[in-house]
Amino acid sequence: MCNSASEMPAANRLTFIALAWMSCLLASAACRSSRTPAETPLPITRPATHEEELTLIRADSEMFAAVVSAQLAGGDDNDDYPRHLDRLLYDARPYGTRTGYPEVFSGVQGIDPTLSFARAGKSAMEDLVDKRKQILKKRGVRFGNPIGYTQCAGVRVPQPPPPRGRAARAKSVDVHAGCPRKLEYYVTVGLPIHGQPEGLRNMRDTQGRRGSVRGDVWTALVDEHSAGPDGWSWSRYAWLFRRRGDELELAATILIQVIE
Numbered sequence: 001m002c003n004s005a006s007e008m009p010a011a012n013r014l015t016f017i018a019l020a021w022m023s024c025l026l027a028s029a030a031c032r033s034s035r036t037p038a039e040t041p042l043p044i045t046r047p048a049t050h051e052e053e054l055t056l057i058r059a060d061s062e063m064f065a066a067v068v069s070a071q072l073a074g075g076d077d078n079d080d081y082p083r084h085l086d087r088l089l090y091d092a093r094p095y096g097t098r099t100g101y102p103e104v105f106s107g108v109q110g111i112d113p114t115l116s117f118a119r120a121g122k123s124a125m126e127d128l129v130d131k132r133k134q135i136l137k138k139r140g141v142r143f144g145n146p147i148g149y150t151q152c153a154g155v156r157v158p159q160p161p162p163p164r165g166r167a168a169r170a171k172s173v174d175v176h177a178g179c180p181r182k183l184e185y186y187v188t189v190g191l192p193i194h195g196q197p198e199g200l201r202n203m204r205d206t207q208g209r210r211g212s213v214r215g216d217v218w219t220a221l222v223d224e225h226s227a228g229p230d231g232w233s234w235s236r237y238a239w240l241f242r243r244r245g246d247e248l249e250l251a252a253t254i255l256i257q258v259i260e
Contacts, residue, residue: 041115048118056117056191057124060094061131063192063218066241066248068139071187081206081237081253085185090143092132096188096223100125106221106236106256110197113190132189146186146225151178155231156260176231183228190221200238205252213251216243221256233260 048056068090074082094100094113101119105112120128136143153175162172196217204210218241225234236257241248 043112043114044118045114046118048120048124052118053120053124056120057128057131059117059192059194059218060128061135062248063220063241064132064189065135066250067189067220067222067239068135068141070239070250072139072141082239082250085187087182087184088141089147089184089186090132090136090141091145091186091188092129092136092143094125094128094189094191095221096146100128100191102190102221108197108238108256109199110195111193111199111219111221111238113193116192116194147184147227149178149180149227149232152176152180152227153231154260155233157231176229179229179231180227181229183226186225186227188223188225190223193219195219196240197238200240200254203254203256205254206237207252209252213240213242217241217251218243218248222253231260233258235259 071082071088072084074080074084076084095102097103101113133143151174157175159175160173194217196213197219200219201212202210220239220241222237222239223234224237226232234257235255238254238256239250240252240254242251243249
């Protein structure tokens with residue numbers, strides 16, 4: 001090709017070189033397009049079939065029972081997680097919402113529950129909640145809707161400075177005056193997510209470890225709300241379970257968000 005090009009007239013030689021470069025560029029683009037990029041699966045927006053709803057209920061019951069058992073088996077050390085909580089109230093509804101689906105996502109890639117299961121209908125979600133209530137009753141755990149406390153600020157909210165001047169005689173405001181006298185906990189558990197979401201793969205767990213959980217993995221979002229004399233706090237964790245035979249074993253817990 002090079003010898004032929006050297007014998008061409010100047011004008012034809014330039015045309016030949018341009019065509020050769022265009023061919024190289026097209027070949028390069030074709031090679032790049034032939035590669036299959038790793039794509040994040042899209043949410044399943046269609047309604048679930050009856051069989052899919054039954055599969056979701058079975059998976060949720062297994063994972064929810066594993067969450068409750070692991071929490072009850074936790075120790076009393078505040079540095080350990082999960083901890084055993086005495087004054088505890090579970091919300092049997094997934095995410096604690098009316099529909100059973102999250103109103104606001106956590107922003108972690110792959111955490112959307114509809115990546116694993118199609119969206120269940122109202123009747124199926126009611127059956128799912130009933131199964132959760134049966135699990136809580138069997139284990140003697142209280143369940144119900146959250147308790148609201150007026151004039152109970154977060155544990156990090158400071159007390160306002162004392163009034164000065166003419167307002168010095170006014171009674172100072174206690175931002176924690178409406179908080180309960182004893183520490184109470186309210187917990188919600190999300191729907192099962194099959195696998196370890198992509199956004200959790202490089203995050204350290206509560207033991208300081210970094211890495212992926214191998215095997216048949218299931219993930220649940222567990223929100224822990226606490227309220228006590230010093231105020232309230234909210235923490236969101238991702239609980240990762242690995243299947244061991246016929247049971248789900250807690251493999252890792254990752255703190256995602258904290259608001260105090």
